[in-house]
Amino acid sequence: MFPITRPRRLRQNPQLRRMVQETTLTLNDLIYPLFVVPGEAIAKEVKSMPGVYQLSVDKAVDQAKECFDLGIPSIILFGIPEEKNSEATGAWHDHGIVQKAATAIKKAIPDLVVIADTCLCEYTAHGHCGYLKDEDITGTVLNDPTLELLKKTALSQARAGVDIIAPSGMMDGFVSVIREGLDEAGFQDIPILSYAAKYASAYYGPFRDAAESAPQFGDRRTYQMDPSNAREALKEVALDIAEGADMLMVKPALSYMDIIWRVKEMTNLPVAAYNVSGEYSMVKAAALNGWIDEKKVTLETLTSFKRAGADLILTYHAKDAARWLA
Numbered sequence: 001m002f003p004i005t006r007p008r009r010l011r012q013n014p015q016l017r018r019m020v021q022e023t024t025l026t027l028n029d030l031i032y033p034l035f036v037v038p039g040e041a042i043a044k045e046v047k048s049m050p051g052v053y054q055l056s057v058d059k060a061v062d063q064a065k066e067c068f069d070l071g072i073p074s075i076i077l078f079g080i081p082e083e084k085n086s087e088a089t090g091a092w093h094d095h096g097i098v099q100k101a102a103t104a105i106k107k108a109i110p111d112l113v114v115i116a117d118t119c120l121c122e123y124t125a126h127g128h129c130g131y132l133k134d135e136d137i138t139g140t141v142l143n144d145p146t147l148e149l150l151k152k153t154a155l156s157q158a159r160a161g162v163d164i165i166a167p168s169g170m171m172d173g174f175v176s177v178i179r180e181g182l183d184e185a186g187f188q189d190i191p192i193l194s195y196a197a198k199y200a201s202a203y204y205g206p207f208r209d210a211a212e213s214a215p216q217f218g219d220r221r222t223y224q225m226d227p228s229n230a231r232e233a234l235k236e237v238a239l240d241i242a243e244g245a246d247m248l249m250v251k252p253a254l255s256y257m258d259i260i261w262r263v264k265e266m267t268n269l270p271v272a273a274y275n276v277s278g279e280y281s282m283v284k285a286a287a288l289n290g291w292i293d294e295k296k297v298t299l300e301t302l303t304s305f306k307r308a309g310a311d312l313i314l315t316y317h318a319k320d321a322a323r324w325l326a
Contacts, residue, residue, distance in 0.1 A: 022307070023303055023306050025306055026325065029310075029311070029312060030072050030074075030318040030321060030322060031074045031272070032067050032076070032318035033052075033077075034075050035052070035055060036097050037054045037056055038056070038097055040056050040058055042059060043059045046209055048277075050281075050284045050288065051316070057101045057104050060077075060105065061104050063075075064108070064109055064112055064114075065108065067112070067318070067322075070319060070322040070323065070326075073113055074112065074113035074115060074163075075105070075115065076117055077098045077105075077162075078117050079123070081096065081097055082097075084123055084125045085123075088124050090122075091153045091156075092152035093156065094160070096123075099156055102114050103161050113163045113164065114161070114162045115162065115163065117168055118153050118168065119153075119167065120149060130142060130149065131149070141169075141222065147174055150171065150177065151178055151180075154178045162190070163190070163191075165178060165182065165192050166192070166194070167195065170195065170198050170223045172239075173243065175192055175244055175245045176243035192245050193248075193272060195274075196236050196249055196250070197248075197263065198251045199251065200219065200226065201251075201252050201255075201278075203252045203277070203278030203279055205277065205278055207277035230259060234263070247271070247312070248269055248270070249273075250263055250274070251276060253276065253310070254275065254279045257305065258308075261309050263309070264309025272311065273308070273314070283298060295320075298320065298321060299321065299324060299325075
């Protein structure tokens, strides 16, 4: 008879626990989101997201340098334009706020990987992710006309020097249209990180404060996924893979680790998890009230995303995590 196994034998001291540790969180896993606004010398804290700021381009460059110095390999840019309209002009104009920020950051820190969120909600007056039919109060976005705007946006971001295009609007066919546009314009080497499984989640509230992108009417349930559905996520992922996505995103992360796991099981493409604003703000609020140990809870949470299968983690905790991991 084999001797009885005692799992606790491998937990007796920190060194032994590190030796048999199955999942390791590293700096290379982290991507830090930045919110960019017009103006100069602006760093306005988002009230619902302690430690997160709306930044003018000069301040965004400073933040990007800080990230790079901490060892964080990548940032993702979100823009808040000076004016919003039904054509989402600020998203695809060559002098748009994300385009300006991307150019300035790549000039200052060439080795930092700059990702551009490719969506329209921050740039439309109604706050939806594309064209609406006669300002439809249900928030039903016209799919195919929106694809053309997304392609224009991706091309302008590529011209500005971004390294990765990340379409997040959940339009049918958006990966294939953007891939075709990038290839035709000579940007064959720019990868697409698709928000392949993006849910219509209540966890996005603080982000909408930061990006000033809350819908003015209706909601986004006609294009973002129902939180009840898992098999549908795999369908969305399979379509994006077939259309040429290079990486895949699951958003949110904390309540969707089963989706991260299922996506990782079905593909060998890199999988990203977005640790979204509501998840971040809950930890921050609890920590500020002294209810939890922020460092331990944050690192445990981020590690759990990796354990579920995430290769990359977009998180507002990235700078803190980088300091704790150093």
